[in-house]
Each structure stands twice: as C-alpha cells, then as structure tokens.
Amino acid sequence: MVLIQAEKIRKDYQAGEVSIAALKEVSFEIEPASFVSFVGPSGSGKTTLLNLIGCLDRPTGGKLIVADTDTAALDRKQSAAFRGNNIGFIFQDFNLIPVLTVYENIEYPLLMVQNTPVEERKTRVAALLAAVGMSEQKDKYPDQISGGQKQRVAVARALVTNPKLVLADEPTANLDHTTAYMVIDLMKKMRDEFKTTFIFSTHDQKIVKEAEIIYSLEDGELMDRQVQGGKNNG
Amino acid sequence: MGNLFKIAVRNLLRYKRRTLLTASLITIGVIFVLVFMSVSGSFKNMMIGQITDSMLGHAQVHRTGYVASIDNLPLNLNLTEGAAKRVGAVLDDRPEIAAWSPRIKFGGMFSNFAETTNIRLNGVIPEKEFAVVPLLTSRIIEGEKEMKRGAILIPELLAKGMKVKVGDVVVIVATNKDGSVNGKQFKVGGILQSVTGPGGRDGYIHFDDAVEVLRMEEPEVSEFAIRLKKFDGLHVFTAALDVRLAQELNKDGKPVFEVHTWEQLSPFYNIARMIDVMTFFIKLMLIAIVLISIMNVMIMAVYERIREIGTIAAIGTLPETILGMFVIEGFCLGIVGAVIGNIVGAVLVSIINISRITFNFGMQQGLVLQATVRPADLFIISITVIIVSVIASLQPAFKASRMEPIEALRHV
Known part of the structure; x- marks a missing residue:
C-alpha cells in the first residue's frame, strides 16, 4: 500500500524566455505512517516537491498520486477541499492566525474547512492540545507564546483533521536546537499516535538524522534514499 | 457564518x-x-x-386648456354651472379629499378714485376657501380675518402703492365674457401679506360678488382647488381623479377636464x-x-x-x-x-x-x-x-x- 506515488514528475518555471527545471523527473513512493525527510541545499527542489505533494502547485510533467488521487486532475476548489481533508501543513514561520487564540487556531480547520460538529470539535481540539502540551496556553494569542510553542500549536493544527499526511517545510528553521528536537520528537510521537505520514524538508544535518527515510535532492534531482532506524520503505 | x-x-x-x-x-x-x-x-x-396652504391647494381641476392660458385668466374657458356641479359631485365622492373650493378668477382694474391699476381677483366661497388654504387667514395682516360680501382682500404692496387702508371704498372694473364692462364698489376688508414677495397681485372677493361683477347669468367656475387629507398620496389621487374625470369628453372626443398638482402650477416646484x-x-x-x-x-x-x-x-x-x-x-x-x-x-x-x-x-x-x-x-x-x-x-x-x-x- 502506497500513500504517495511520484513517477517522473517535473516542475519547470518560466523566467522570461528561459525555462528553469526545479524538478527533473523525480520518482519515489512513500508508505502510510512514514517519517520522511527531504534534504538538500537551497534551490535543490525540496520546497517545490513539498508544494507539489501538498497540491499547492501542479507538476509540469509526470504523475503524482497522493492518497489515491491524481493531483493534476484537481481544479482549484477540489485542491482546496483535498488539502483540507487529507493534508496538514506545518510552516517554517508557524503561520498561526494572529487574531485567533491557540485553541481557535487548532480548531480552525475543523470549523472553517471541515465543518465538524461542535462536540467532536471540542473533543479533538482538547486531545490535540493535551498531546502537544499546550492545554494551559489555549486561551493565549500567538504573540503571547514562544516560537517553540507556536510550532507545537502548528503541529496540533496540522493533525486536528486526522489527515493522512502532514507536510512540514523547514519546520525547525526558526527554532533553537533544543526546541527543534522537541518539535521533531513531537512530530514523531504524533506519527506513532495518529499513524499519520510526516514529510519534512530541512537542510539541518542533525535534524535529518531523526527521519526514518531520507531523500537527498540536488539540482532538482533525487540523488539518494537512505533508510534509518530499521524501517525500510522498500 | x-x-x-x-x-x-x-x-x-x-x-x-x-x-x-x-x-x-x-x-x-x-x-x-x-x-x-x-x-x-x-x-x-x-x-x-x-404655497399649497396659502394659495394653490394641493391640486386643481380646470377646464382643458385653461392652465395653458392661465396668464390671461380666460373667462371663456370657465366651467359652466352644469360642468362645475358634475365636478363638485365627483369631488364629494372622493374620500381622500379634506376640502375643495370653487374659484372664479379674473383680471380687473382696481381704482381708489384717484388712481387705477390692474389686479387679479379670486371669487371664493370663504368657508370653502379657508378650508382648502388654511394659511390664507394668517396672511391677512390688517382687517378682519374673514370675507364678507361686498368686501375685498387686497395684496399688501397694492394697498401701499394705491395708499388704500382697511375700510376704504374702492372700485373694481372688469370685462365679462361677452366683452361688456362692469364695475362694482367694494370696501377694503383686509390687507394680504404676499407669499412669494413683490409682484403678488392676487386679491379675494366673495364668489357671489364675482358672479355679479362678471354679470354671469349662471355661476361659472374657473378652477376647483383641492386639499387632501394626506399630502403624500397626492400623485395617486390625481391619477385616479384624472381617470375619473377623463370619462367626460367634449365634442372633439377629448376630456373636458384636466387635473393638475401644485407642482404643475407653481414655479417653486x-x-x-x-x-x-x-x-x-x-x-x-x-x-x-x-x-x-x-x-x-x-x-x-x-x-x-x-x-x-x-x-x-x-x-x-x-x-x-x-x-x-x-x-x-x-x-x-x-x-x-x-x-x-x-x-x-x-x-x-x-x-x-x-x-x-x-x-x-x-x-x-x-x-x-x-x-x-x-x-x-x-x-x-x-x-x-x-x-x-x-x-x-x-x-x-x-x-x-x-x-x-x-x-x-x-x-x-
């Protein structure tokens, strides 16, 4: 069983009359409940790849199947609905909504995207708050909590809809090492608890070692695949 | 939401x-x-x-063509007694109307025996006229706030110009429909303040005096002034009245009567x-x-x-x-x-x-x-x-x- 199947996906950007290949026929497969990292230097195509997997962008060529859905076939509205139901996002800058409290930020996808009934919403938000250790801060606004706490809230927000997949683009880039490890540990713990696939990009070699499967990208090409900690993705 | x-x-x-x-x-x-x-x-x-409560009323009914020639105050476009009675009957049937007043309008000469000038006169039935234009009495700045037979209410500026006071006797001379001239003495019963400023030359006499001055064999009417219970319903009312009165046609197949709102009669509109x-x-x-x-x-x-x-x-x-x-x-x-x-x-x-x-x-x-x-x-x-x-x-x-x-x- 495969959660993500990428076959020779390409992504070209047009810069004036010049076409720049950000991804060059990249192929891979990712199983459910994996903890995967894409590594590589700046400009290697990590973010582009995560954007394609997250249906935020479309490949120029190739085939990308995510959760049994051909992402290229989705229109704008279908993409939004697909993301809302299947994918959670964790951003480098946390991207919490400043006018909403910690509780409301976590609740947002259930309320505004999935329209979940109130009782179920309360249960799930409370569970996630407890899981990320933010129950005490639930009524605080994002500008009243630290960067590490913000990222924990972002993790909770990404998981609250029970997505099949969580994408995190450089989730630790704005955190100190201690906090960064805490966030990665939290993500792992959430993967174990919710059986959600986590894919994150990073260029921090120490953080990379925490991943179970590591894909190395360079100049838009997949250069290497390493499996760590005894888990083999085939 | x-x-x-x-x-x-x-x-x-x-x-x-x-x-x-x-x-x-x-x-x-x-x-x-x-x-x-x-x-x-x-x-x-x-x-x-x-304007409506001092002079015009809310709406008026005339014989067709009268308003187009109103500056001349044409006596030959007056409503005959029969036509006036028919209009009066229609107006009596309209529940929207608070009051209506028949008027005879004509131009004449005003003389204080020393000087003569022109004047526009309105022959009115006082109680009906005061009901249609209730502010008319407040315009009487000198004299009694009523209108008796043989009395004339004259505009303030005319009184000043002709040096006429309340109680003075004046003569009104007018030409009737047939072209013959008649005169009648009136006692100045009151001085009227003008509504619109200099130039107001409208005086008032009793309806029966107007009939006498113009030697009408039967009383004719130049216009019917109408006051409504609710001013907001003016246009609905005039449209309905127009339809009702349009049923009466002349020999040429055209309506005998026409209805005008104050807006069509006053430049202040x-x-x-x-x-x-x-x-x-x-x-x-x-x-x-x-x-x-x-x-x-x-x-x-x-x-x-x-x-x-x-x-x-x-x-x-x-x-x-x-x-x-x-x-x-x-x-x-x-x-x-x-x-x-x-x-x-x-x-x-x-x-x-x-x-x-x-x-x-x-x-x-x-x-x-x-x-x-x-x-x-x-x-x-x-x-x-x-x-x-x-x-x-x-x-x-x-x-x-x-x-x-x-x-x-x-x-x-």
Whole structure:
C-alpha cells in the first residue's frame, strides 16, 4: 500500500524566455505512517516537491498520486477541499492566525474547512492540545507564546483533521536546537499516535538524522534514499 | 457564518486606528447626509406647505386648456354651472379629499378714485376657501380675518402703492365674457401679506360678488382647488381623479377636464426639485466616501494579510469562504458607520429643532425650521451605506479568494 506515488514528475518555471527545471523527473513512493525527510541545499527542489505533494502547485510533467488521487486532475476548489481533508501543513514561520487564540487556531480547520460538529470539535481540539502540551496556553494569542510553542500549536493544527499526511517545510528553521528536537520528537510521537505520514524538508544535518527515510535532492534531482532506524520503505 | 463575523471583527479590531478612521469617515458622511436631508427636506416641506396652504391647494381641476392660458385668466374657458356641479359631485365622492373650493378668477382694474391699476381677483366661497388654504387667514395682516360680501382682500404692496387702508371704498372694473364692462364698489376688508414677495397681485372677493361683477347669468367656475387629507398620496389621487374625470369628453372626443398638482402650477416646484437634486448629489458623495474609504482599507487589509490568506488557503479554506471573510469586514465597517452616523445624525437634528432656527421664505418671516428624520430616510441611508460597503469590499475580497496559496505563502 502506497500513500504517495511520484513517477517522473517535473516542475519547470518560466523566467522570461528561459525555462528553469526545479524538478527533473523525480520518482519515489512513500508508505502510510512514514517519517520522511527531504534534504538538500537551497534551490535543490525540496520546497517545490513539498508544494507539489501538498497540491499547492501542479507538476509540469509526470504523475503524482497522493492518497489515491491524481493531483493534476484537481481544479482549484477540489485542491482546496483535498488539502483540507487529507493534508496538514506545518510552516517554517508557524503561520498561526494572529487574531485567533491557540485553541481557535487548532480548531480552525475543523470549523472553517471541515465543518465538524461542535462536540467532536471540542473533543479533538482538547486531545490535540493535551498531546502537544499546550492545554494551559489555549486561551493565549500567538504573540503571547514562544516560537517553540507556536510550532507545537502548528503541529496540533496540522493533525486536528486526522489527515493522512502532514507536510512540514523547514519546520525547525526558526527554532533553537533544543526546541527543534522537541518539535521533531513531537512530530514523531504524533506519527506513532495518529499513524499519520510526516514529510519534512530541512537542510539541518542533525535534524535529518531523526527521519526514518531520507531523500537527498540536488539540482532538482533525487540523488539518494537512505533508510534509518530499521524501517525500510522498500 | 458566525465564525466569519468573529474573525472579521477581530481583524478590524487588530488595526484599531485604521478601522476607527474609516468608520469615522463613513459616520461623518452619514451624519452629513442625514442632517442635510432633514434640514433641506424640512425647508422644502415648509416651502411647499406655504404655497399649497396659502394659495394653490394641493391640486386643481380646470377646464382643458385653461392652465395653458392661465396668464390671461380666460373667462371663456370657465366651467359652466352644469360642468362645475358634475365636478363638485365627483369631488364629494372622493374620500381622500379634506376640502375643495370653487374659484372664479379674473383680471380687473382696481381704482381708489384717484388712481387705477390692474389686479387679479379670486371669487371664493370663504368657508370653502379657508378650508382648502388654511394659511390664507394668517396672511391677512390688517382687517378682519374673514370675507364678507361686498368686501375685498387686497395684496399688501397694492394697498401701499394705491395708499388704500382697511375700510376704504374702492372700485373694481372688469370685462365679462361677452366683452361688456362692469364695475362694482367694494370696501377694503383686509390687507394680504404676499407669499412669494413683490409682484403678488392676487386679491379675494366673495364668489357671489364675482358672479355679479362678471354679470354671469349662471355661476361659472374657473378652477376647483383641492386639499387632501394626506399630502403624500397626492400623485395617486390625481391619477385616479384624472381617470375619473377623463370619462367626460367634449365634442372633439377629448376630456373636458384636466387635473393638475401644485407642482404643475407653481414655479417653486423647480426649487423643490433643485433641493431633491442637491440631496441626490449629497447622497452620491456619501456613496463615493464609503466606496473609496472601504475599498482603500480592504485593499490594505488584503495586502497586509497575504501570507495569512496563503496559510488559510493552504490548509483547505475554500475560496468563497475567504471571499466571505473580507466582504464581512467591509459589511461590518458599513454597519458601524451607518448605525453611529444615524444615531449622531438624529441627535444633531434634535439639537437643530431645540435651537429653533428660523428662516424667511418670500415675504414670510421667521419660519421655524422643523427638521424631521424620517424612518424611511434612516433605512435608505443605512441600506445604501451597507450595500456600497459590500460592493467596495468585493474587489479586494475577490482578489484574496483568487490568490494562489503558493504565491501568497512566498509573500514577504
């Protein structure tokens, strides 16, 4: 069983009359409940790849199947609905909504995207708050909590809809090492608890070692695949 | 929907100063329009009231063609006794009518035995005329506030010019329909203040005296002046009366009678129209203020929150939900501006009324301005502001909803 199947996906950007290949026929497969990292230097195509997997962008060529859905076939509205139901996002800058409290930020996808009934919403938000250790801060606004706490809230927000997949683009880039490890540990713990696939990009070699499967990208090409900690993705 | 409102309100409160400035601008616009509409509407209504209640009545019925020649006061276009009775019967049947008055209008010569000048005379039945134009008695500045047979009410300036006082005897000479001339002595019963300023040459005599001066074998009527119970229903009434009277046709198959509202009979209608036009342009200014200020603030809001828009779009918020968030922000700004503006405007109008501001109209001095805020005006202003607010926020909201999340997330 495969959660993500990428076959020779390409992504070209047009810069004036010049076409720049950000991804060059990249192929891979990712199983459910994996903890995967894409590594590589700046400009290697990590973010582009995560954007394609997250249906935020479309490949120029190739085939990308995510959760049994051909992402290229989705229109704008279908993409939004697909993301809302299947994918959670964790951003480098946390991207919490400043006018909403910690509780409301976590609740947002259930309320505004999935329209979940109130009782179920309360249960799930409370569970996630407890899981990320933010129950005490639930009524605080994002500008009243630290960067590490913000990222924990972002993790909770990404998981609250029970997505099949969580994408995190450089989730630790704005955190100190201690906090960064805490966030990665939290993500792992959430993967174990919710059986959600986590894919994150990073260029921090120490953080990379925490991943179970590591894909190395360079100049838009997949250069290497390493499996760590005894888990083999085939 | 409640959550969209919650987010919209919090976003507005996030930029308190900007929200306050924009809401204040809308509020000031609403206050300005409301006060202007109330004051100008009051002035207009008083002006119309002076004209209709002192001279014209709300509407008039004439023989067809009379109004076109009204400057000549043509006696040959009077209604015969039979026609007048038929009109009177129709008017008696109309429940909307509070009172009606038949008039004989004619031009004549006014002589104090030393000098002679021209005068326009209205032969009226006093009790009927006073019921149709109740302010006529208040225009009698000298003499008894009544009209007896053999007495004449003359305009103030004519009295001054001819050096005539109450109780003096004067002669009225007029040419009748057949071209023969007749004269009759009258005692000056009262001096009339002019409504419209210099030039007013309308005097009043008793209806029967007019019949006598014009040597009518049977009483004819130049016009019927009508006063309605409810002035607001004027146009509906005149349309219905026109239809009713149009049933009577002359030999050429054309209607014998024609109905006119005061608007068709007085040049002051153009002033009333000008006030309406000014009010319209003031409303346009309000729309422009709301449109520009809301659009400006919403464009800023979208620009400042591009990354947020990218975030909520990325986590699956549908484009129409994003559109709704921003439209509701504009809607809330409009609501706040409209509500505060209406409240402050209504208070200001009350202060204006308490201050008892006076103005002059024509020869009428010291008329007290009585500005009124009509619920319909409050409703129209509020709805206009709210609709324009929504329209103004549509473009920025649409732009936000159409943003590509990937580009929005990259925005710095």
